Amino acid sequence: xxxxxxxxxxxxxxxxxxxxxxxxxxxxxxxxxxxxxxxxxxxxxxxxxxxxxxxxxxxxxxxxxx
Amino acid sequence: xxxxxxxxxxxxxxxxxxxxxxxxxxxxxxxxxxxxxxxxxxxxxxxxxxxxxxxxxxxxxxxxxxxxxxxxxxxxxxxxxxxxxxxxxxxxxxxxxxxxxxxxxxxxxxxxxxxxxxxxxxxxxxxxxxxxxxxxxxxxxxxxxxxxxxxxxxxxxxxxxxxxxxxxxxxxxxxxxxxxxxxxxxxxxxxxxxxxxxxxxxxxxxxxxxxxxxxxxxxxxxxxxxxxxxxxxxxxxxxxxxxxxxxxxxxxxxxxxxxxxxxxxxxxxxxxxxx
Ligand SMILES: Cc1ncc(C[n+]2csc(CCOP(=O)(O)OP(=O)(O)O)c2C)c(N)n1
Ligand code: SF4
Ligand code: SF4
Ligand code: SF4
Ligand SMILES: [Mg+2]
Numbered sequence: 434x435x436x437x438x439x440x441x442x443x444x445x446x447x448x449x450x451x452x453x454x455x456x457x458x459x460x461x462x463x464x465x466x467x468x469x470x471x472x473x474x475x476x477x478x479x480x481x482x483x484x485x486x487x488x489x490x491x492x493x494x495x496x497x498x499x
Numbered sequence: 500x501x502x503x504x505x506x507x508x509x510x511x512x513x514x515x516x517x518x519x520x521x522x523x524x525x526x527x528x529x530x531x532x533x534x535x536x537x538x539x540x541x542x543x544x545x546x547x548x549x550x551x552x553x554x555x556x557x558x559x560x561x562x563x564x565x566x567x568x569x570x571x572x573x574x575x576x577x578x579x580x581x582x583x584x585x586x587x588x589x590x591x592x593x594x595x596x597x598x599x600x601x602x603x604x605x606x607x608x609x610x611x612x613x614x615x616x617x618x619x620x621x622x623x624x625x626x627x628x629x630x631x632x633x634x635x636x637x638x639x640x641x642x643x644x645x646x647x648x649x650x651x652x653x654x655x656x657x658x659x660x661x662x663x664x665x666x667x668x669x670x671x672x673x674x675x676x677x678x679x680x681x682x683x684x685x686x687x688x689x690x691x692x693x694x695x696x697x698x699x700x701x702x703x704x705x706x707x708x709x710x711x712x713x714x715x716x717x718x719x720x721x722x723x724x725x726x727x728x729x730x731x732x733x734x735x736x737x738x739x740x741x742x743x744x745x746x747x748x749x750x751x752x753x754x755x756x757x758x759x760x761x762x763x764x765x766x767x768x769x770x771x772x773x774x
Contacts, residue, residue, distance in 0.1 A: 443500045446514055450521030455718045486533075486677035487721075489525020490515055491501040 437498040438480040440472040446492040453484035453493060501529070504536040510562045517556055521717025523674040523702030527621050528557050530680035530700075531590060535563075537681075538688060546587045548577040550602060552594035553628045553704070554621035571602030574609045577616050585615065585761040588691060595622040595636040599655050603635070610664035613694035614760035617687045620657050620697065623704040631707030638744075642711040658751050661697040667757035668696035670750040674703065675725035679748070686750075693757045701746055 449468035459477040462470050462484060485493040500506055518525050535545060545563035549555035551570035558565035568576045577591040598606050598620045625643060626632040633643035633650045640649040661669045668690040672679045680700055687696035703709060703720035714720045731749030734742060
């Protein structure tokens with residue numbers, strides 16, 4: 434079975450810049466009404482860490498699901 | 500929150516940081532922290548120094564020995580720190596204005612000396628902090644608050660400047676390659692034992708530069724950098740005409756047998772003591 438991942442976004446630090454949303458190859462993330470990034474399709478995540486690495490506010494961690 | 504070893508290097512009580520949403524400088528800080536965490540350098544053995552500018556706000560957020568100094572003068576302070584404590588790992592961050600305009604002289608002479616410091620030039624092609632004045636890296640024809648009809652002056656190529664001045668490690672990446680930034684930074688930090696390492700990271704300031712140049716959103720700038728980056732190996736096969744407006748990324752100089760300044764200085768001390 435393919436690995437699954439959890440994307441944790443610390444909303445207090447997220448400034449809603451949208452970089453993570455635009456960069457995600459699997460369209461896992463979306464901007465909420467509160468202008469924060471939220472993982473709406475976590476099951477599609479492939480754990481590439483691109484959203485994490487690009488976040489200028491260091492708000493994201495991506496971890497393999499136990 | 501970032502992964503644990505990166506979080507450990509942050510003064511979390513000062514987060515979120517002051518930079519605008521999406522500012523390229525945050526991507527650079529993140530890459531520096533991942534590089535330092537991967538190299539497992541103890542916090543009290545790391546010194547982060549800076550001058551003045553949006554870029555230079557970085558040391559305030561990093562939980563290590565930090566130094567926020569005078570505009571253009573960070574390398575002079577960093578040189579003093581290195582001379583007093585050669586064992587420290589020093590990452591000196593500066594903006595394009597800080598490092599190549601007011602601080603240009605300190606920059607070339609630190610390169611010439613080959614002192615063991617890793618200098619990161621966070622090049623957003625503008626004076627971000629003070630309202631978008633043109634810097635030595637504002638492209639010809641680009642708009643700035645001091646260039647309302649387009650910048651006239653030709654630009655500095657920071658990597659060529661560093662190479663010409665004698666830096667023994669020189670490389671460039673853009674914030675559109677965060678993983679490559681991390682890899683280059685790791686090499687440049689390890690190079691401190693051999694001497695002065697310069698890493699130009701092309702960043703962006705959508706607030707002061709982008710708004711005047713049809714790239715007002717962070718993503719417009721990110722895509723611009725991504726689309727215009729060319730790896731050095733590929734660039735070597737291209738003509739000057741084809742390379743116009745492109746950003747060449749990769750490693751330009753890496754002199755493995757270079758001799759670092761504090762070591763050579765110790766030899767002078769030994770000679771003087773014998774005399
Ligand atoms: C001696 C001195 N001259 C001028 C200034 C005003 N000043 C502050 S930051 C800055 C330029 C910042 O540009 P850059 O180094 O590119 O950093 P950025 O904000 O773009 O990251 C200037 C001119 C100053 N603080 N001190
Ligand atoms: S990149 Fe970071 S700050 Fe920007 S929207 Fe995503 S989580 Fe928020
Ligand atoms: S790790 Fe990759 S696939 Fe998963 S959310 Fe982040 S960018 Fe998307
Ligand atoms: S003004 Fe420009 S450089 Fe300064 S924080 Fe905002 S986007 Fe970044
Ligand atoms: Mg600048």
